[in-house]
Amino acid sequence: MGKRISIECAHAASLAVKLANVDVIAAYPITPQTHIVERLAEYVANGELDAEYINVESEHSAMSACIGASAAGARVYTSTAGQGLALMHEMLFIAAGNRLPIVMGVANRSLSPNLNIWGDQSDMMASRDCGWIQIYAENAQEVFDHTLQAFKIAEDERVLLPVAVCFDGFHVTHVIEPLITLDQEEVDRFLPKHRKAVYKLTPDQPSTWGPVAGPDIQTELKVQNEWALNSSKDVILEVWREFGDLFGRYYAPLETYKVEDADAVILILGGFAGTGRVAIDKMREEGKKIGLVKLRLYRPFPIQEVKDLLTRVKAVAVVDRAISAGGLGGPVYGDIRNILYDEEHRPKVLSFIAGLGGRDITVKDFKRIGEKVLDVAAKGHSEHKVDFIQVRI
């Protein structure tokens, strides 16, 4: 039986990777991700994990090594953050386009300049169109559970896609919390001990992956990638259901809090949903009809779930920890507003950008956001522009 332990969230990822019995880890250390791979290196060094740990000279090489190992049929993990993910950018597409199951922990970090090692979601948002499944975790339990589930999702022969499990640098990675672990026997009931690779790059059966594709075929290949990513959602839901049936923790693409009778909701990804719920409780005590939505599955985007939920409210505040430069607001705001456009009963959608470069998002910030979105819900119209929270200029 798994037991309740105390663990740093970064190490919750390492523990899940060990229990998943990975074959290959290739990673380059970068704050705030380093604790994950340090712990994995210890597991390999002391014999707790029988895996190949490949030290590489850059994140570009880390992802390249993961691509090779996955193509050869291995179960593969890497982890990175910020500039490291940016340096991988090119190879992220190669992994997804070649349908290679790889699991990656992303300790979300700001992008330079200026040099900033702290958290926001600019890194993954800049790579959001790379074709990976993208899941955002809030706490140690979700980091652990989603990392384990990611292997099963990625390696399912109906999916064969890489999965990024994202969690906020420092505000999640460096926090010590309780975790209900699973023991090896429990994990083995959920996840096959070894990956069963349907397609393998092997000298026994020579094949070419990712060759030249001209105008006559590239469209068809890209469309098939898009189908694969979109249809992975059914498998994701199936794996989450199976995990819940086995261990009692169920997950859904959206996690809602006090939305049933809400006039307005705040929508956010990642760790600050926890702070948001505290603010919702305080506003509810004041009789305000407001709720919170945590978007767990970001790609493939849970279109129907978002529509079903958000067409019931009058206004939505989307809180992004990233800027879509020169665009219309935060990247998630763009997604949400976009899919609601054709709906008959569509809410007003407001963009808030907060928590850049490790800046805290406080209960007070959430309350201010809540007041604004409730005001728009009451008035029924909005002159809202992108609102940068806690900006001193």
Place this chain on the structure above:
Amino acid sequence: MLEDGGLIEIRWHGRGGQGAVTAAELFAHAAINQGWYAQASPSFGPERRGAPVMAYNRLDNVPIGIRSEVYEPDVVVVIDPSLLKMVNVLEGLKENGTLIINTRKTINDIRGELGLNYRIAVIDAKKIALETLGVPIVNTTMLGAVTRVIGLVDLEFILDAVKERFSAKASEMNAKAVARGFNEVKIGE
């Protein structure tokens, strides 16, 4: 002391390298292993030796969702007394809050100097650390003092967390520092 959802928030003040973050981590490990819900996190600032740093704990008997920094602590712990002149360690401390200071001074001295109404606890942690560890690293002594003052986490769980964290010899010495901090802290009203 703790009702359902009666969150207790602790803010540790030290300097980079003095082990404030480690002390907060050990406190959280012990609390969680005893069955509490708890959290430890570093302040999210530059990690430089000697610079003022903060670390945070939260303790509750229900799951803790909030993961922002601690702005209105119930307890402030000052590991390095020289910080009293540099940093407003009392910022946001709740009216009925507690201040735990590493100092040779008495509770009355501190009360007089700072003109405070807070509950105050003092401990000469430097002396204890020198006697138990041979170096003026006071974080584990302060951890013992904090454990006593807060009174919700049992000393045995703290000592287990210390054993888990340090090598055999260091853990034995630090366990002594924790125990002395626990026993020798002076708590005012």
